Amino acid sequence: MDFSHKHRIGVIGGSSATKGLLRKAEKLGRIIAENGDILVCGGLGGVMEAAARGAKSAGGITIGILPSSDPGTANPYIDFPIATNIGEARNFIIVNTSDALVAIDGKYGTLTEIAAALRLGRTVAGISTWDIPGVRPFETAQEAMDYIYSVLR
DSSP: OOOTTOOEEEEEEOSSOOHHHHHHHHHHHHHHHHTTOEEEEOSSSTHHHHHHHHHHHTTOEEEEEESSSOGGGSOTTOSEEEEOOOGGGHHHHHHHHOSEEEEESOOHHHHHHHHHHHHTTOEEEEESSOOOTTEEEOSSHHHHHHHHHHHHO
């Protein structure tokens, strides 16, 4: 399979979130897959699992960059679990692997990913996340992805 024309879209966020935000994460994953692109995430639960579930429901491809050395810790919707054994330092791999990112909710781990993305010049859309310069806020998954694709295409 030729992956050269596909975008890698990172979905970052908390390992736990409200049901409403998890629905938005799942919708993000679905939109990414429907556009023929690849979802990149941290591979664990919460926002990451919801986004991966959405991507898989639309026949998409998912990559999970895991903090541990055990690929078995990935959520069940991850096609390619990348076991790094470097803890939260894996956040920088997620960012480097992604062409653009959407942050949903999240705490300090998400903030480190946002900071790294902005330093690298990546486009970052946000849904109920950190209100900082460089993160464009949106209410819905569709709005966030419309913005991401307007920048990538």
